[in-house]
Amino acid sequence: MPVKSIMSSTAPLLTSRHVAVIGAGATGLVAARELRREGHRVVVFERGDEVGGTWVYTPEVESDPIGLNPKRSIVHSSLYDSLRTNLPRESMGFRDYPFKKREEKGRDSRRFPGHREVLMYLQDFAARFEIYELVRFGTEVVFAGLDKGGKWRVTSASRNTDPVDEIYDAVIVCNGHYVKPRLPHIPGINVWPGKQLHSHNYRRPEPYQDKVVVLIGNSSSAVDISRDIATVAKEVHIAAWSLEEDKLGKMHGHENMWLHSMVDSVHEDGTVVFKDGNAVAADFIIHCTGYSYEFPFLETNGEVTVDDNRVGPLYKHVFPPALAPWLSFVGLPWKIVPFPQFELQSKWIAAVLSNRIALPSKEEMLEDVEAFYSSLEASGTPKRYTHNMALLQWEYNDWIADQCAFPYIEEWRKQMYLATGKNRALRPDSYRDEWEDDDLVQQAEQDFANYLI
Ligand code: FAD
Numbered sequence: 001m002p003v004k005s006i007m008s009s010t011a012p013l014l015t016s017r018h019v020a021v022i023g024a025g026a027t028g029l030v031a032a033r034e035l036r037r038e039g040h041r042v043v044v045f046e047r048g049d050e051v052g053g054t055w056v057y058t059p060e061v062e063s064d065p066i067g068l069n070p071k072r073s074i075v076h077s078s079l080y081d082s083l084r085t086n087l088p089r090e091s092m093g094f095r096d097y098p099f100k101k102r103e104e105k106g107r108d109s110r111r112f113p114g115h116r117e118v119l120m121y122l123q124d125f126a127a128r129f130e131i132y133e134l135v136r137f138g139t140e141v142v143f144a145g146l147d148k149g150g151k152w153r154v155t156s157a158s159r160n161t162d163p164v165d166e167i168y169d170a171v172i173v174c175n176g177h178y179v180k181p182r183l184p185h186i187p188g189i190n191v192w193p194g195k196q197l198h199s200h201n202y203r204r205p206e207p208y209q210d211k212v213v214v215l216i217g218n219s220s221s222a223v224d225i226s227r228d229i230a231t232v233a234k235e236v237h238i239a240a241w242s243l244e245e246d247k248l249g250k251m252h253g254h255e256n257m258w259l260h261s262m263v264d265s266v267h268e269d270g271t272v273v274f275k276d277g278n279a280v281a282a283d284f285i286i287h288c289t290g291y292s293y294e295f296p297f298l299e300t301n302g303e304v305t306v307d308d309n310r311v312g313p314l315y316k317h318v319f320p321p322a323l324a325p326w327l328s329f330v331g332l333p334w335k336i337v338p339f340p341q342f343e344l345q346s347k348w349i350a351a352v353l354s355n356r357i358a359l360p361s362k363e364e365m366l367e368d369v370e371a372f373y374s375s376l377e378a379s380g381t382p383k384r385y386t387h388n389m390a391l392l393q394w395e396y397n398d399w400i401a402d403q404c405a406f407p408y409i410e411e412w413r414k415q416m417y418l419a420t421g422k423n424r425a426l427r428p429d430s431y432r433d434e435w436e437d438d439d440l441v442q443q444a445e446q447d448f449a450n451y452l453i
Contacts, residue, residue, distance in 0.1 A: 014039050014354035017169040020154045021045070022141045022297070024131075025053020026122060026339055027331035028174035030094060031346040033129045035172075038350035043168075044131070045156055047076075047140035051126045053176050054078060055119040059204075065197035066287065067181035078178045078200045078221075078291075082228050083115045084432050086220045086424070087337060090444035091416045092118075094339050095409075097125055098448040111441075112432035144171050145299030152326060170326045170353055173295060177332065180294045182309070183287055184216065192266040192285075199225055199288040208233045212280060214272050215239070216263055217288035223428055225288060230257050237272070237280055239263045248276065253429065293332070293387075300327065309384040313369040316400070317387060318345055321365035325352045335390040337417055340409055344400040357403055412443040 016039045021028045024046035035042045050056050057079045064072035085092060088111050093099030099121050101109045108117035126132055136156070142163060143155035152171045157163045181198035189196075199221045209232045215222050218240035230236045236257045243259060251257040260274040266285070273279045293306050303322040304311065315321055317332050328349045331342050351357040359365065376386060389396060397409050419437040427434060
């Protein structure tokens with residue numbers, strides 16, 4: 001059904017599509033908003049009862065604490081009770097709906113707020129842009145695959161009802177990727193007598209009272225969880241992949257925390273041996289070792305695979321060339337400022353679906369993907385880091401902004417990301433409460449004054 005663009009009277013006629021969005025976390029919400037702005041008809045499937053995805057905290061944990069058993073009960077959220085954001089709120093928010101400080105009762109006005117404040121922000125976003133009416137809660141997509149004539153069949157199941165089959169023009173995958181634990185192989189783990197869990201199933205420190213705990217990994221979850229546990233544990237040992245020798249040993253400013261090289265092996269008598277030869281007798285191992293991408297509902301006849309955590313082939317991390325633009329993914333990259341990038345990807349998808357923006361040919365997209373993979377290989381980047389963007393995020397975001405004729409991400413936001421990274425490295429214990437980039441906060445607040453929310 002052609003609809004006239006609401007953007008300008010000279011805009012071309014846009015095509016309205018019937019689009020299924022899978023997931024109502026931050027990606028699904030902003031995808032739904034952008035799709036509707038572009039004139040598409042949208043249904044958002046959400047297996048949970050609320051919007052917000054990973055920001056919906058629950059004290060519940062999975063039946064298998066390391067997440068190996070495929071039949072385990074799945075808990076979506078990976079949040080721990082004490083979690084505060086690791087990015088300042090000014091940098092986190094969507095572009096035209098800033099994550100401003102709110103002073104009302106019940107709100108957390110800190111610059112790095114607790115997780116509940118992020119959930120409330122996403123709920124506010126969903127209410128402000130009338131997304132709730134598009135969401136089917138308690139409805140899980142159990143199958144999404146190609147049907148006749150290039151359409152997509154989506155099968156969804158709600159509690160106490162039979163599965164329902166529907167046909168859509170396009171499917172956008174927004175299912176989140178912090179759910180399926182990734183575990184390293186540790187020699188001896190099968191006979192090690194202690195308890196193990198993945199950070200996905202860590203909630204509170206009490207079970208570790210007076211215990212000796214080894215955490216594997218030194219990314220943001222390990223940094224936070226180790227400090228949370230150290231408030232009650234006897235000893236906390238962090239096994240890190242890459243650290244300069246002079247950082248190893250007792251941690252400055254902490255009575256009961258040590259940094260080690262990676263775990264080498266574990267043993268029947270309970271000892272954990274590190275690669276530098278040190279050993280401790282531990283009660284718990286907590287794997288802070290990241291997550292695997294997983295799309296159990298998606299059937300693409302092999303056109304999209306997950307290989308060593310590379311989801312591919314995908315043109316610019318979004319469109320599989322063979323199925324574009326009818327299948328797309330929002331939110332796969334990591335080590336980024338997430339929400340503004342989700343917004344850009346969603347704008348791009350919405351405009352490609354309406355024919356306002358054209359994609360290159362399938363062959364050209366595949367060539368681009370191959371060139372990208374070759375560049376990763378040439379730089380020695382492992383496959384599992386395909387979607388790890390870090391400093392490359394800005395160029396990527398600007399490229400998508402160019403496609404959409406949308407303004408680039410603000411300079412202050414980039415500078416704030418860099419300043420926060422430096423501050424976190426300098427003050428891992430206090431970066432959320434002590435900083436030196438107030439000038440950037442001021443610039444952000446000036447910008448926010450342009451938006452009425
Ligand atoms: P999710 O939030 O995971 O949402 C996916 C949704 O899809 C869920 O609601 C789920 O129920 C639904 N779903 C899944 N499968 C199906 C299905 N088959 N059918 C129907 N529904 C389905 N980002 C920041 O910006 N700042 C931070 O400080 C920050 N801290 C983080 C800390 C932790 C511990 C973690 C895990 C992540 C953090 N992030 C942070 C990143 C965060 O994941 C993103 O900000 C963002 O919330 C991801 O949104 P999403 O929509 O991709 O996924």
